[in-house]
Amino acid sequence: MYRNQIKKKERKNEKKTLKTIFGFFLLGNSIFLFLSFFSFLFHWKHDQSQLEKLFDKEIIAENLLGKMGATVSHCFIHCGIGVSAFFIPILLFLKGLKILFSEKEFFNDFYQSTIYKFLFFIVWLPIFFSVIVPHQGIFSGIFGFEIGNYLIHLFGKVGLYMLLLTSIIFYWIIIFRINASTIKNGMKKKIQNINKKIETTLQLCNYFDNNPEMDSSFRKGKKMLYSILYKKKEDFSSIDLKIDLESNKKKIIQILNHYHIEICEIKANIGPTITLYEIYPKVGTRISKIKNLKNEIALNLSALSIRIIAPIPGKGSIGIEIPNYKRYPVYMKDILFSEESHKKSHNMELPISLGKTVFNEIFIVDLAKMPHLLIAGSTGQGKSVGLNVMIVFLLYQKHPKDIKFILIDPKKVELSIYKKISKSYFATLPNSIEPIITDLHKVKNILNSLCKEMDQRYALFEKYKVRNIKEYNNVIKKYNKYHLPYIILIVDEFADLNMNHKKKQIEIYITRLAQLARAVGIHLIIATQRPSVDVITGLIKSNFTARIAFRVSSKIDSRTILDCTGAEQLIGKGDMLFSNRNELIRLQCPFMELSDIQKIVDFYGNNNKKHEYFFLPEPGIINENE
Structure with missing residues (x-):
């Protein structure tokens, strides 16, 4: 038995060796043919004129691959299929790769999808060239010339043109699976886009009629921002995506079949960072069986990490989130200037964009309705970029008279870039020198003053018998x-505030604002890179129902911020989970370079010089023993 096993191994090794030799043989031949064909395009006249004497010792071939190259090229190109002969070395090269890397699913799928496309053009191109350039035999070859003449004899020249046109149309329909519904949907989308543009133009016109001071600056601003944020998009290869999708689908089905789990259907939704595979299991399948195969699926797909959603809320399916082989960045330009963004944010009081979903849809939420936001994530995972994206989006959407920021930056470097717009867009203490709070001892003063502003606003609302800031601004x-402007308090590193000896006092102010400030238009965005229970206390969490988690280091940190695991499985660079009232959504945050933010801040700083600081009330007496 042991000898039989040795013999089997030897046979297996022999087969592998022969396979490798044959693979490299095909690769070598493909390179030989390609170079000889390429050289033939330049030297065919000289070599062909003395073809019969070509093998005489005195005759020298000009072909790069010598006399053999000239002869082979003559047979394939002139006597054969013209320039379509170049597909032959390409197919041989792909076949060689397929043999050498047969274990890799990618090469098998790519070869199968490519060979049919090439075979069509091997036949179609010679006939096409025989009609377009009939006197240039090098393009069509004898094959194309003869077949072309025969078809002209049958259908006439006009008939052959129609035949070529219809055949290429059929080819594209089959390859890209075009049907009547896709054409109809394409036309509908175009009409909808035109209608959206008309609607947007009318809305802007009405807006400018009501706000004449905004007309020139807004239009100029939009154009300026577009030029600042413009980035050349990376090519999004649909062929590569299709191959990856099909390969991953096969692997998922393979691993499920191995463990006797039957499914009805599997779908894929491509996002910028991850692809969501939706599995529809057969009735009676236990969800826990699929959840327990997480590591096996990750291993089979060679994925860094995967996340299983079982089941997907509101759907009869189980989701498997797999990181894309190639990530496609989300550009801030595409968020700001898209029709989808305008439509979603149009009726929101404080719209903030968080990025794109796994379905490639722009995700925008209204901070006024959340009403506060808690953000956590390890260093370098996108937390500060996310804050910058929110601020820039609000700057773009809102006039300085409608919105004011209070920025607390214990690290002293993350938010200092916004100093130039402080006069127009900041709320500050009277006689304050620094608009951005970096001194921890001054934090209690600004929070105390903000609480006082909240109380004064409630007194105003009582006087005018209104319930919230929106009603008040309409009445007055x-x-x-x-x-009254909305006030947004942003704290970049909340954990640093809690290290201060005034920790209890700061927590009381934050909690009071979180509980009561919504109606008066004061909203909080608090970020930390240390989501531990001593920083994000139960009292803080209960008042911040909307939370964002970037990648964290452990399941404990994920539970602290989201009340569930998952954030430890994110893949970084802006990949995040947004939780709001039991809804958990995976998003990719847009990326903005520091130089772009600086240009935007410079623009808004230069164009809003006429606006003055919004001063908060003087802080009240603070009990130092609290």
Whole structure:
């Protein structure tokens, strides 16, 4: 028995050796043919004129591969299929790769999908060239010339043109699976886009009629921002994606079949960072069986990490999130200037964009409705970029009279870039020198003052018998009273505030604002890279129902921020989970370079010089023993 096993191994090794030799043989031949064909295009006249004497010692061939190259090229190109002969070395090269890397599913799928496309053009191109350039035999070869003449005899020249045109149309229909519904949907989308543009133009016109001071600056701003944020998009190869998708689908089905799990259907939704594979299991299949195969599926797909959603809320399917082989960046330009973004944010009070979903849809939420946001994530996972994206989106959407920021930056470097717009867009303490709070001892003063502003606003609402800031601003138009802006408090590193000896006092202010400030238009965005229970306490969590988790180091950190695991399985660079009232959504945050942010801040700083600081009330007496 042991000898039989040795013999089997030897036979296996022999087969592998022969396979390798044959693979490299095909690769070598493909290179030989390609170089000889390429050289033939330049030297065919000289070599062909003395073809009969070509093997005489005195005759020297000009072909790069010598006399053999000239002869082979003559047979394949002139006597054969013209320039379509170049497909032969390409097919041989792909076949060689397929043999050498037969274990790799990618090469098998790519070869099968490519060979049929090449075979069509091997026949179609010679006939096409025989009609277009009939006197240039090098393009069509004898094959194309003879077949072309025969078809002209049958159908006439016009008939042959029609035949070539219809055949290429049929080819594209089959390859790209075009049907009546896709054409109809394409036309519908074009009509919808035109209608959206008309609707947007009308809305902007109405907006400018009501706000004449915004007309020139807004249009100029949009154009300026577009030029600042423009980035050349990376090519999104649909062929590569299709191959990857089909390969991964096969592997998922293979591993499920191995463990006797039957499924009805599998679908794929491609996002910028990950692809979501939706599995529809047969009735009676236990979900836990699929969840327990997480590591086996990751191993079979050679994935860094996968996330299983079992089941997907609101659907009769199980989701498997697999990182894309190649990530496609989300550009801030595409978020800001898209029709989808305008439509979603049009009726929102404080729209902020968080990026794109796994379905490649722009995701925008209204901070006024959340009403506060808690953000956590390890260093370098995209937390600061996410804050910058939110600020820039609000700057673009809102006029300085409608929105004011309070920025607390204990690290002193992350938010300092916004100093130039502080006069127009910041709320600050009277006689304050630094608009961005970096001194931890001054944090309690700004929070105390903000609480006082909240109380004063509630007194105003009581006087005018309104319930919230929106109703108040609508009512006071009649009395020509002061318009109240929304105030957004942003803390970049909340954990650093908690290290201060005034920790308890700061937590009391934050909790009070989180509980009561929504109605008066004060909203909080708090970020930390240390989502531990001593930083994000139960009291803080209960008042921040909307949360964002970038990649964290452990399941414990994920549970602390989201009340569930999953954030430890994210793949970084802006990959995040957004949780709001039991809804968990995976998103890819847009990326913005620091130089782009600086240009945007410079623009808004230069174009809003006429606006003054929004001063908060003087802080009240603070009990230092609290």
